[in-house]
Amino acid sequence: MGLTFVSEQVAVRTPATSANLGPGFDSLGLALTLYDDLSARVTGDRFTVAVSGQGAGELPTDETHLVVRAMLATFDELGGRPAGVAVECVNRIPQARGLGSSSAAIVGGVQLARALATTKITDADALRIAARLEGHPDNVAPCLLGGFTIAWTEASGARAVRLATAEGVHPTIFVPEERGLTSTARAALPASVPHADAAFNTGRAALLVHALQHDPELLLTATEDRLHQGYRAEAMPGTASLVASLRSVGVPAVVSGAGPTVLAFGSPPADFHPGTEWRAEKLGVDVTGALVKGSMVEHAERGPVAAGRQS
Template identity: 55%
Template sequence: MTSFKVTVPASSANLGPGFDALGLALGLYDVVEVQVIESGLKVEVLDNGAGGVADVPTDETHLVVRAIRRTCERLGVHLPGLHLRCSNAIPHARGLGSSAAAVVSGVAAGYAIAGRPRDNGAVQLAAEFEGHADNAAASLFGGLVIAWCDGGEFHARRLTTHESLRPVVAVPELRSATATTRGLLPAEVPHHDAAFTAGRAALAVHALTSDPSLLLAATEDKLHQHYRAPAYPDTTRLIADLRAAGVAATVSGAGPTVLALTTDGIIPAAVDVSGFEVMELPVDLAGVQVTAG
């Protein structure tokens, strides 16, 4: 393919206890129009509500460009020139997988240019950029994913969420960098905290796929969220208020967005969400899509 469009969903990682292991694709999309040209590089970046366009490079360092080039190289395909038109709707640096979505769109574009169906190598390529596959696999496959790494090889499996699940996100203006919030995590955690979180992660898979009534308990975590709490006090306060109201709320990825896993799409009126943009986002079930341009 020499001219096509890539549509890639946002994602939320961790989902409480599933640190670097669970991801959920959400119905908010970046769109990249790709055209293979004779030579050179042209990148246009449009702000479709995501903000931060001024911070996005338009040269070889652009994340989509890097992902396309790496994929074509891995697949043995020569890429003469490239023209990209990127329409961003996924907020940047908010914990909704914007960087993973950019990488996945590039990987999908690389496979399309090569004329090859995506295989397990797509997960590997996408995960290599961030060192874990949770967000990337969710954007690749859609639905709920379980991701893991075995000897440097990344893997993921897709599960279908319960039909009643209606995620809601609360997105603040505050930005957060994954590298910064990871720096707040300790090198070691108490054994009882690890055991607690492992049990809740297993329960989260069951709750998300079979029994949403268990989501409040299933999204409890002792591995990472409370260590990161000082980085975003408003997020921490909102999560506490939502959970006190019976809503299964967590930090979305590295934050500062709040993810509420509901079955009615409603945030209780008594919960103060000032300072946050609240959106109900369906679970995306398709993952990244490539269509003729």
């Protein structure tokens, strides 16, 4: 018997994410309380996508949409595809700003496919599929699992652990109108870095794990970076300037993902003015990840993904 599918509509809410967090290049990520809402139901003919909010009128509405591509990859992993699926996306995560919009689409597609199929896969499989599509796991891990995550890649694929954050961790994002491209940001990075810089970041990344879990007072020091932000500064001068300005008044601030959004832990002084080109928004840390409503997906299966997970 081939793969079968549920008849009812399923829905998933996917959180925005911030990756790197300063020194944790391509490994550390944080889920934020800003969400896209996606839903899907099996139909009889083709794959369609209706988009409202961020990306409406820009994103494709057929099977080339990233959500559908992720669904198809998951269906193929499960061993079969439905004849068609109608997808609806209500997007609130800004596109191409360093807040994980592509990871939210990918994880959302994987989760919708899991919910529609009567054959189930674990979160470990879902993470592996999502990371393969995204190219790296630092954003898809917190999007799928929620919270603060450490992600890495082994021969078998991506893995991650989810850790709790301290009560004093309060993210604020500064989002510009301008967009950025991950490919452009990565192209600015050198093929090698000085050993001293690598050692510096190793210490800061280790400290950041402790600071986010237990001692937010250490975040200003723990978010220092020498591996990627300096090399990208010329392409994003406004972002680099805002990070420097926030840090100069004692606010731990970093480039969010590949930018140009800036992530700060805490709020700047009342007399601090980032400029009219920046929209500031206080957020929380999302602790649930991309949970599906109206499905049989068992979220208790997260143990294999996050061995040693703390809550």
